[in-house]
Amino acid sequence: MEQTAAFWIAAGMATFFVGMSKGGLPMVAMLGVPILSVFIPPAAAAGLLLPMYILADIYAVWLFRGQYSARNLKILIPASAIGILAAFLLVSRVPVEASKLVVALIGLGYLLDALRKRLSGDFRSRPADVPRGLFWGALAGFTSYISHAGGPPFQAYTLPQKLPKMTFAGTATITFACINWMKLPPYVLAGQVTWESLKQISVLAPVALIGAWSGYRVTKWLPERIFFTLVNIALGLLCLKLLSEVAQAWWPGA
Structure with a gap:
């Protein structure tokens, strides 16, 4: 891993956004891996950030104590475990781009349906x-393991429930905290998380915690x-x- 000043600035930004997403702002979660991918391969970036996700998860779960939907957690956490197990067994047979395409179509389908209902x-x-x-919980676990994109299935299931803002954010935080803990052993076995990567990224731990606190405060403040x-x-x-990632992989000359 190239430890230049630019790399550490990018790693700090990515870690801060990871923390903010865990503090209740899922809209910034997509920024972490692309920022680091400028310097290292996306798979390595995802593995490098996973410990930061887990650290921010621990703090964020404490921040959202009492602010979650217990019924949703009882359904989604076991379902996501099934999805992670299926992904672990099938990861070599399922193209990453295919899972990304499914996730994108799910998310766009939900948005179009929500627009239809509003109109x-x-x-x-x-x-x-x-x-x-x-169904949606298993799909969230599956796609989170394969392509780190479990958000759209989760949101397709929970957003139509019209949960209160903090309940929605707390439920998302706790669900994905459990998903990330369940993903850790397979990531270690795959070599994406190593002692060396943990030592290199450990200096950014405070940034993840500050990001989680900032995300929580912004979530509470936003109408x-x-x-x-x-x-x-x-x-x-x-x-x-x-x-876009699917198009670049399948039609690189497009």
Whole structure:
């Protein structure tokens, strides 16, 4: 790993955004890996940031204590474990680009459906239920393991419930904290997380914690309507980013 000043500035920025996403701002989560990917391969960047995700998760879970949907957690966490196990067993057979394409289409499909309901005046909420939760939770675990993009399936399931802002953010934080802990052993086995990478990135631990605190404060400060508008915009941008990555991989000359 090239430890230039530019690398450490980029690593610091990526770590701060990781922390902010764990503090309740999922709209900045997509920035971490692309920033580091300027200096190292994306897979290595994802492995390097995973310990920072986990560290920020621990603090963020404490920040959101009491602010979550227990019913959703009871459904989503076991479901995501199933998805992670399936991804671990099938990772060599599932093209990364295929999973990115599925995730992007899921996210865009949800956004189009949400727009249709808004235009038709349908503002009803859809409560948490086990069948849908098992499906979307497993898909979130699967795609998070394969391509680090578990957000769209999670949001496709939880956003229609119209949860309060802090409940939504706390549920997302705790769900993905569990997903990241479950991803750690396979990442270690794959060599994406090593003692050397842990030593190199450990100096940025305070940045992750500051980012989590900052994200939590901004989440509390943002009006509910603006918060969810930003979540939907970020979801759309993430889907477009994933489609761009698929296009570059499948049609490099396009």
